[in-house]
Amino acid sequence: xxxxxxLGVAVIDETQLQAVTGSGELVRVExxxxxxxxxxxxxxxxxxxxxxxxxxxxxAIIGPSGAGKSTxxxxxxxLDTPTNGAVYFGAKSLKSLNEIxxxxxxxxxxxxxxxxxxxxxxxxxxxxxxxxxxVRGEPMTEALRAAREWLSEVGLADRAxxxxxxxxxxxxxxxxxxxxxxxxxxxxxxxxxxxDLDEGNAExxxxxxxxxxxxxxLTSILATHNLSLARRTGRILVLEHGKLVPTANVSAGMASAxxxxxxxxxxxxxxxxx
Ligand code: ADP
Numbered sequence: 394x395x396x397x398x399x400l401g402v403a404v405i406d407e408t409q410l411q412a413v414t415g416s417g418e419l420v421r422v423e424x425x426x427x428x429x430x431x432x433x434x435x436x437x438x439x440x441x442x443x444x445x446x447x448x449x450x451x452x453a454i455i456g457p458s459g460a461g462k463s464t465x466x467x468x469x470x471x472l473d474t475p476t477n478g479a480v481y482f483g484a485k486s487l488k489s490l491n492e493i494x495x496x497x498x499x500x501x502x503x504x505x506x507x508x509x510x511x512x513x514x515x516x517x518x519x520x521x522x523x524x525x526x527x528v529r530g531e532p533m534t535e536a537l538r539a540a541r542e543w544l545s546e547v548g549l550a551d552r553a554x555x556x557x558x559x560x561x562x563x564x565x566x567x568x569x570x571x572x573x574x575x576x577x578x579x580x581x582x583x584x585x586x587x588x589d590l591d592e593g594n595a596e597x598x599x600x601x602x603x604x605x606x607x608x609x610x611l612t613s614i615l616a617t618h619n620l621s622l623a624r625r626t627g628r629i630l631v632l633e634h635g636k637l638v639p640t641a642n643v644s645a646g647m648a649s650a651x652x653x654x655x656x657x658x659x660x661x662x663x664x665x666x667x
Pocket of ligand 1: 458462464
Protein backbone atom coordinates (compact mmCIF):
# COMPACT_ATOMS: atom_id res chain seq x y z
CA UNK A 394 0.00 0.00 0.00
CA UNK A 395 1.28 3.49 -0.89
CA UNK A 396 3.77 4.99 1.50
CA UNK A 397 3.32 2.69 4.47
CA UNK A 398 6.85 1.41 4.32
CA UNK A 399 8.19 3.46 7.21
CA LEU A 400 5.69 2.59 9.88
CA GLY A 401 4.94 -0.74 8.31
CA VAL A 402 1.62 -1.21 10.06
CA ALA A 403 -1.69 -0.59 8.37
CA VAL A 404 -4.22 0.74 10.84
CA ILE A 405 -6.91 -0.29 8.43
CA ASP A 406 -6.48 -3.65 6.77
CA GLU A 407 -8.11 -4.50 3.46
CA THR A 408 -11.34 -5.80 5.00
CA GLN A 409 -11.71 -2.78 7.18
CA LEU A 410 -10.82 -0.51 4.27
CA GLN A 411 -13.85 -1.89 2.44
CA ALA A 412 -15.96 -1.11 5.47
CA VAL A 413 -14.53 2.39 5.53
CA THR A 414 -14.87 3.07 1.82
CA GLY A 415 -18.24 1.37 1.44
CA SER A 416 -21.46 2.89 2.68
CA GLY A 417 -22.43 3.06 6.32
CA GLU A 418 -20.95 4.28 9.51
CA LEU A 419 -17.38 5.58 9.59
CA VAL A 420 -17.15 6.85 13.16
CA ARG A 421 -19.01 5.76 16.28
CA VAL A 422 -18.65 7.30 19.68
CA GLU A 423 -19.97 5.45 22.71
CA UNK A 424 -20.45 6.92 26.16
CA UNK A 425 -17.56 9.36 25.84
CA UNK A 426 -16.60 11.11 29.04
CA UNK A 427 -13.69 13.46 29.61
CA UNK A 428 -12.73 14.94 32.92
CA UNK A 429 -9.91 17.42 33.41
CA UNK A 430 -8.44 17.97 36.84
CA UNK A 431 -6.77 21.23 37.67
CA UNK A 432 -5.72 21.42 41.32
CA UNK A 433 -8.83 20.65 43.33
CA UNK A 434 -11.12 21.58 40.45
CA UNK A 435 -12.69 19.02 38.16
CA UNK A 436 -14.20 19.88 34.78
CA UNK A 437 -16.23 17.41 32.73
CA UNK A 438 -16.79 18.97 29.30
CA UNK A 439 -17.92 15.63 27.85
CA UNK A 440 -20.26 13.66 30.07
CA UNK A 441 -21.48 10.54 28.29
CA UNK A 442 -21.65 11.36 24.60
CA UNK A 443 -22.76 8.87 21.96
CA UNK A 444 -23.27 9.41 18.24
CA UNK A 445 -22.24 8.01 14.90
CA UNK A 446 -21.32 9.53 11.55
CA UNK A 447 -22.09 8.00 8.22
CA UNK A 448 -19.47 7.92 5.53
CA UNK A 449 -19.59 11.10 3.36
CA UNK A 450 -21.58 13.02 5.96
CA UNK A 451 -20.58 16.54 6.90
CA UNK A 452 -21.72 17.50 10.35
CA ALA A 453 -21.26 20.54 12.55
CA ILE A 454 -20.72 20.45 16.27
CA ILE A 455 -21.76 23.68 17.85
CA GLY A 456 -21.78 25.07 21.33
CA PRO A 457 -20.42 28.10 23.13
CA SER A 458 -16.76 28.58 23.88
CA GLY A 459 -15.68 26.11 26.55
CA ALA A 460 -18.43 23.59 25.71
CA GLY A 461 -15.91 20.88 24.84
CA LYS A 462 -15.83 21.01 21.02
CA SER A 463 -12.03 20.97 20.78
CA THR A 464 -11.82 18.28 23.44
CA UNK A 465 -14.16 16.09 21.41
CA UNK A 466 -12.24 16.63 18.15
CA UNK A 467 -8.92 15.93 19.88
CA UNK A 468 -10.28 12.62 21.17
CA UNK A 469 -11.63 11.72 17.71
CA UNK A 470 -8.18 12.47 16.27
CA UNK A 471 -6.49 10.38 18.99
CA LEU A 472 -4.62 13.49 20.16
CA ASP A 473 -6.19 12.96 23.58
CA THR A 474 -7.80 10.00 25.32
CA PRO A 475 -11.22 9.85 26.95
CA THR A 476 -11.64 9.25 30.67
CA ASN A 477 -14.36 6.71 29.79
CA GLY A 478 -16.06 5.51 26.65
CA ALA A 479 -14.84 4.54 23.21
CA VAL A 480 -14.32 5.83 19.68
CA TYR A 481 -14.65 3.38 16.80
CA PHE A 482 -13.16 4.11 13.37
CA GLY A 483 -14.70 1.59 11.00
CA ALA A 484 -14.69 -1.61 13.02
CA LYS A 485 -11.72 -0.69 15.22
CA SER A 486 -11.80 0.87 18.63
CA LEU A 487 -9.02 3.45 18.97
CA LYS A 488 -8.32 1.83 22.36
CA SER A 489 -7.22 -1.33 20.58
CA LEU A 490 -4.49 0.43 18.57
CA ASN A 491 -0.88 0.35 19.72
CA GLU A 492 1.36 3.44 19.63
CA ILE A 493 2.58 2.82 16.08
CA UNK A 494 -0.94 2.25 14.81
CA UNK A 495 -2.14 5.37 16.61
CA UNK A 496 0.62 7.42 14.99
CA UNK A 497 -0.47 6.12 11.62
CA UNK A 498 -4.14 6.83 12.41
CA UNK A 499 -3.25 10.43 13.30
CA UNK A 500 -1.07 10.91 10.24
CA UNK A 501 -3.09 9.15 7.57
CA UNK A 502 -6.64 8.24 8.56
CA UNK A 503 -7.47 11.68 9.96
CA UNK A 504 -6.85 15.16 8.60
CA UNK A 505 -6.99 17.91 11.23
CA UNK A 506 -7.47 21.62 10.62
CA UNK A 507 -6.99 23.99 13.53
CA UNK A 508 -8.27 27.53 13.93
CA UNK A 509 -4.62 28.59 13.69
CA UNK A 510 -2.84 27.00 10.80
CA UNK A 511 0.25 25.72 12.73
CA UNK A 512 2.39 25.82 9.59
CA UNK A 513 6.17 25.90 9.82
CA UNK A 514 6.77 29.52 8.77
CA UNK A 515 10.31 29.10 7.41
CA UNK A 516 9.37 26.17 5.19
CA UNK A 517 7.71 26.68 1.81
CA UNK A 518 4.03 26.02 1.29
CA UNK A 519 4.90 22.86 -0.68
CA UNK A 520 7.25 21.60 2.05
CA UNK A 521 4.55 22.12 4.68
CA UNK A 522 2.04 20.14 2.63
CA UNK A 523 4.63 17.44 1.92
CA UNK A 524 5.36 16.95 5.64
CA UNK A 525 2.70 14.30 6.46
CA UNK A 526 3.65 12.38 3.30
CA UNK A 527 7.31 12.38 4.32
CA VAL A 528 6.36 11.13 7.78
CA ARG A 529 4.51 8.33 6.06
CA GLY A 530 7.59 7.37 4.06
CA GLU A 531 7.04 9.01 0.67
CA PRO A 532 10.24 9.93 -1.17
CA MET A 533 10.88 13.70 -1.15
CA THR A 534 10.43 14.18 -4.91
CA GLU A 535 7.08 12.39 -4.96
CA ALA A 536 5.86 14.16 -1.81
CA LEU A 537 6.71 17.58 -3.23
CA ARG A 538 5.07 16.74 -6.56
CA ALA A 539 1.87 15.66 -4.78
CA ALA A 540 2.08 18.72 -2.50
CA ARG A 541 2.10 21.01 -5.54
CA GLU A 542 -1.01 19.24 -6.86
CA TRP A 543 -2.78 19.76 -3.54
CA LEU A 544 -1.76 23.42 -3.53
CA SER A 545 -3.19 23.76 -7.00
CA GLU A 546 -6.43 22.21 -5.77
CA VAL A 547 -6.74 24.80 -2.98
CA GLY A 548 -6.00 27.63 -5.44
CA LEU A 549 -2.37 28.25 -4.51
CA ALA A 550 -0.45 26.72 -7.43
CA ASP A 551 1.63 29.88 -7.75
CA ARG A 552 2.59 29.96 -4.04
CA ALA A 553 4.21 26.52 -3.74
CA UNK A 554 7.74 27.91 -3.36
CA UNK A 555 6.86 30.76 -1.00
CA UNK A 556 7.64 30.57 2.72
CA UNK A 557 4.48 29.82 4.71
CA UNK A 558 5.22 32.73 7.02
CA UNK A 559 4.96 35.16 4.10
CA UNK A 560 1.45 34.11 3.10
CA UNK A 561 -1.77 35.87 4.12
CA UNK A 562 -4.04 34.35 6.80
CA UNK A 563 -6.49 33.00 4.23
CA UNK A 564 -3.66 31.51 2.15
CA UNK A 565 -2.08 29.94 5.23
CA UNK A 566 -5.37 28.26 6.10
CA UNK A 567 -5.60 26.92 2.53
CA UNK A 568 -2.11 25.46 2.87
CA UNK A 569 -3.16 23.91 6.19
CA UNK A 570 -6.18 22.35 4.45
CA UNK A 571 -3.93 20.93 1.71
CA UNK A 572 -1.63 19.52 4.40
CA UNK A 573 -4.57 17.95 6.24
CA UNK A 574 -5.63 16.17 3.06
CA UNK A 575 -2.14 15.22 1.86
CA UNK A 576 -2.37 11.59 2.97
CA UNK A 577 -5.95 11.26 1.68
CA UNK A 578 -7.61 10.75 5.07
CA UNK A 579 -11.12 9.34 5.30
CA UNK A 580 -12.03 11.67 8.17
CA UNK A 581 -11.57 15.44 8.18
CA UNK A 582 -11.79 17.23 11.52
CA UNK A 583 -11.90 21.02 11.49
CA UNK A 584 -11.80 23.02 14.72
CA UNK A 585 -13.14 26.53 14.08
CA UNK A 586 -11.33 26.54 10.71
CA UNK A 587 -12.57 30.02 9.79
CA UNK A 588 -12.43 31.50 13.29
CA ASP A 589 -9.29 33.56 12.63
CA LEU A 590 -10.35 34.87 9.22
CA ASP A 591 -12.23 37.96 8.07
CA GLU A 592 -15.69 37.43 6.63
CA GLY A 593 -14.59 37.20 2.97
CA ASN A 594 -11.80 34.73 3.63
CA ALA A 595 -13.97 32.74 6.04
CA GLU A 596 -16.58 32.31 3.33
CA UNK A 597 -14.09 31.24 0.65
CA UNK A 598 -12.29 28.82 3.02
CA UNK A 599 -15.63 27.33 4.05
CA UNK A 600 -16.66 26.98 0.38
CA UNK A 601 -13.33 25.25 -0.28
CA UNK A 602 -13.92 22.81 2.59
CA UNK A 603 -17.39 22.00 1.25
CA UNK A 604 -16.01 21.43 -2.25
CA UNK A 605 -13.15 19.20 -1.05
CA UNK A 606 -15.53 17.31 1.24
CA UNK A 607 -17.65 16.43 -1.79
CA UNK A 608 -14.94 15.85 -4.38
CA UNK A 609 -12.82 13.63 -2.11
CA UNK A 610 -15.78 11.78 -0.56
CA LEU A 611 -14.66 12.83 2.88
CA THR A 612 -16.47 12.40 6.13
CA SER A 613 -16.16 15.77 7.83
CA ILE A 614 -16.78 17.15 11.29
CA LEU A 615 -16.68 20.88 11.77
CA ALA A 616 -16.61 22.40 15.24
CA THR A 617 -17.83 25.97 15.21
CA HIS A 618 -19.79 28.56 17.08
CA ASN A 619 -20.83 30.08 13.76
CA LEU A 620 -24.43 29.01 13.37
CA SER A 621 -24.81 30.20 9.78
CA LEU A 622 -21.86 28.01 8.68
CA ALA A 623 -23.14 25.09 10.75
CA ARG A 624 -26.52 25.33 9.02
CA ARG A 625 -24.85 24.67 5.67
CA THR A 626 -23.63 21.25 6.77
CA GLY A 627 -25.81 18.15 6.69
CA ARG A 628 -26.48 17.85 10.42
CA ILE A 629 -25.94 19.89 13.55
CA LEU A 630 -25.14 18.44 16.94
CA VAL A 631 -25.25 20.74 19.92
CA LEU A 632 -22.94 20.28 22.89
CA GLU A 633 -24.87 21.19 25.99
CA HIS A 634 -23.66 20.77 29.57
CA GLY A 635 -21.45 17.86 28.63
CA LYS A 636 -24.14 16.15 26.56
CA LEU A 637 -24.57 16.09 22.81
CA VAL A 638 -28.09 17.03 21.79
CA PRO A 639 -29.11 16.02 18.26
CA THR A 640 -31.09 18.82 16.69
CA ALA A 641 -32.15 18.26 13.11
CA ASN A 642 -30.92 16.97 9.85
CA VAL A 643 -30.60 20.38 8.27
CA SER A 644 -30.24 19.58 4.57
CA ALA A 645 -32.67 16.70 4.30
CA GLY A 646 -34.60 17.62 7.40
CA MET A 647 -35.24 21.22 6.41
CA ALA A 648 -37.71 20.04 3.81
CA SER A 649 -39.50 17.62 6.09
CA ALA A 650 -39.29 19.35 9.45
CA UNK A 651 -42.26 21.50 10.30
CA UNK A 652 -41.79 25.21 10.82
CA UNK A 653 -42.51 24.72 14.50
CA UNK A 654 -39.84 22.00 14.76
CA UNK A 655 -37.26 24.22 13.07
CA UNK A 656 -38.21 27.16 15.27
CA UNK A 657 -37.63 24.97 18.33
CA UNK A 658 -34.25 23.88 17.01
CA UNK A 659 -33.27 27.44 16.16
CA UNK A 660 -34.34 28.67 19.59
CA UNK A 661 -32.37 25.84 21.18
CA UNK A 662 -29.28 26.64 19.11
CA UNK A 663 -29.60 30.39 19.57
CA UNK A 664 -30.02 29.90 23.31
CA UNK A 665 -26.89 27.79 23.36
CA UNK A 666 -24.90 30.36 21.48
CA UNK A 667 -26.41 33.44 23.05
P1 ADP B 1 -14.47 24.56 23.15
O1 ADP B 1 -13.62 23.98 22.07
O2 ADP B 1 -15.92 24.23 23.00
O3 ADP B 1 -14.26 26.04 23.32
P2 ADP B 1 -12.69 23.09 24.94
O4 ADP B 1 -12.84 21.68 24.52
O5 ADP B 1 -11.50 23.84 24.46
O6 ADP B 1 -14.03 23.89 24.54
O7 ADP B 1 -12.71 23.16 26.52
C1 ADP B 1 -13.76 22.57 27.30
C2 ADP B 1 -13.46 22.80 28.77
O8 ADP B 1 -12.39 21.95 29.15
C3 ADP B 1 -13.05 24.21 29.11
O9 ADP B 1 -13.58 24.53 30.39
C4 ADP B 1 -11.55 24.15 29.16
O10 ADP B 1 -11.01 25.10 30.01
C5 ADP B 1 -11.32 22.73 29.69
N1 ADP B 1 -10.05 22.15 29.24
C6 ADP B 1 -9.72 21.86 27.95
N2 ADP B 1 -8.48 21.30 27.91
C7 ADP B 1 -8.04 21.25 29.19
C8 ADP B 1 -6.85 20.76 29.81
N3 ADP B 1 -5.85 20.22 29.09
N4 ADP B 1 -6.74 20.86 31.14
C9 ADP B 1 -7.73 21.38 31.91
N5 ADP B 1 -8.89 21.84 31.38
C10 ADP B 1 -9.06 21.79 30.05
